[in-house]
Amino acid sequence: MTIFNSINATNNINVLPTDNNYIEFEKTYRYFSQMPQFIQGYLVSRISLNYSTNTIQRYIYDFKFFFDYVIQRAGIQINSIDISLDDFTSLQPSGVKNYIHYLAIERKNNPKTINRKISALKSVFTYLQQQNQVKSNPIEGIERPKVGRSEPIYLTKQECNDLLTFIKKMEYCKSEREKTYQQMFMNRDIAIIHLMMMTGLRISELCSLQMNNLSWERKEITVIGKGSKQRSIPITEETIKNLKNYLEELNEDIRPKKTTDPFFVGYDFKQKKIKSGISVSAVQKMISRHLERAKESLPFLTYKHITAHKLRHSFATELAKQGVDVLTIQNLLGHESVATTQIYAHIQRETKMKAIALLN
Template sequence: MELQIEDYLHDLKIERGLAENTIASYRQDLAEFTAYLTTQQVTAFDQVTQLSILQFLKTLQEAGKARSTVTRMVSTLRRFFRYLVQNEQLTTDPMTEIRSPKQGQHLPAVLTVDEVTALLDAPDTTTKYGIRDRTILEVMYATGLRVSELVHLKMSDLHLDMGLIQTIGKGNKERIMPIGDVAIDWIDRYLNESRPKLLKQRQSPYLFLNAHGSGLSRQSIWQKIQQYVSVAGISKHVTPHTLRHSFATHILENGADLRIVQELLGHSDISTTQIYTHISKQRLTAVYRKAHPRA
């Protein structure tokens, strides 16, 4: 069984190009599943039945695992057994009739346009760090970049004369996206006034630098956003991903096509992007109830 799992994980990496973190999650799920099978004296995947999988999922629920964890496990097992059948290592798929537990809908926090403006205005742009941080916030809101993509942005990824930047997203997929004039102006100011002072005659391929002239970490971006959320007086729980959510929601509310938003965010499945249509409807309903005299 271990050999079959390793073959599957190798296929995910080489053939599908999935990220290391994603492959690690699959590895962990499959290790937990095989550990359970061992306790049930099941020594091969062709001995696994629909009933044994249901019993395994029940043990996860009884152990207090979150619904999202159980759903992820179902997804992992579905993909794995489909792989075994497609590669003729199994003749039947025990996952065929097993459905994922229904997920409760958790809509991500989104800032209003006024809150975004307050957050963008929070850094002190009379300092080299303030200029850098303002530029970071402007770029995140202008592009919807993930924080992992932001910290890996390189000078060579900028094509500002064409109003474009490029990045490598999940699954090592490259995408090129437009960036607005305001964000470009802040990048230019950062490159002229701030980055040379942070670099101090050193060399770095990365766009955004720390005090030592090295690339920033995801944790440092998170800490800076928390700092500026406090300065801006925003009471919502805000993370770096909140600016990504806000970017997607705001452009949808202003008429962008869902497929375009999917492309900009780098989502492989449009169902992931559709969460933002629910946010827009929720905000529309809230505005209606507040504004209409008989709502």
């Protein structure tokens, strides 16, 4: 026996958070405390491997959704935290197939969403196998929905400008409450939407921006993307102007000042006050609200299903139209593989064909 035996034991890897860490995780990750202990152990292992906060939170949402589904199907009154490891490891391939059917048919989830949720479960079983707590993985070999490659939906440069102009007018604000809210956040909303249009940021990256991520002198922002990879993106004078307008309009007491302060503020509807930082869901809802209200005035929004993420597509598509090479677009978007960026390649081909056609 050696002194290393105490750390060599496999079950030592499955460590639950300490009291101090538990409190910190509860604050950082929504529903963390509602997860079964074996899931908490899995999440701690991912945190120790430097998985991003957004990835961990996405895992938790997917696990909660799955456990809610199981409990509802079982017709019993228990909470997710009460699900035991024995219960979880009794999952069979047929149960996984039924879950996929539920996601696709009843919940109308798209193939990418379904595959992500199934991959999260598979990852837990792989982890449990490594801990010698299960012998097999019921998700291994399960046929997944096929993800078709579709052309990106996007807004043209003119359509982006029309949308921003519409938001600035505030003509769609009918109630006094809407007008008050819009006056409070118009500059913030314009800064956010314009920044996404001109940088292709993911919403999670935008929400994670701190004061020290922006450099007015270098005219660029630095973000930590997927896989904790850092990249810098140049920003235009107009983008800088919108960002500074937003900051200058904030009251002194809520304006971010420290280098680690979140750049964008949000709104606490329970406390009815502006708060530091903004969530992904808040940005999604804000953009959806503007898009929905703009439909009457901007006809192109009635046949283009535009979401917050489509602003990222709009940025990349405009670059492709201008002849920017795929590798540069990949770098600006923070894609790990150039294959992901290839959906914009057809736009470059069309642009080249039009250029050649002018020679006729």
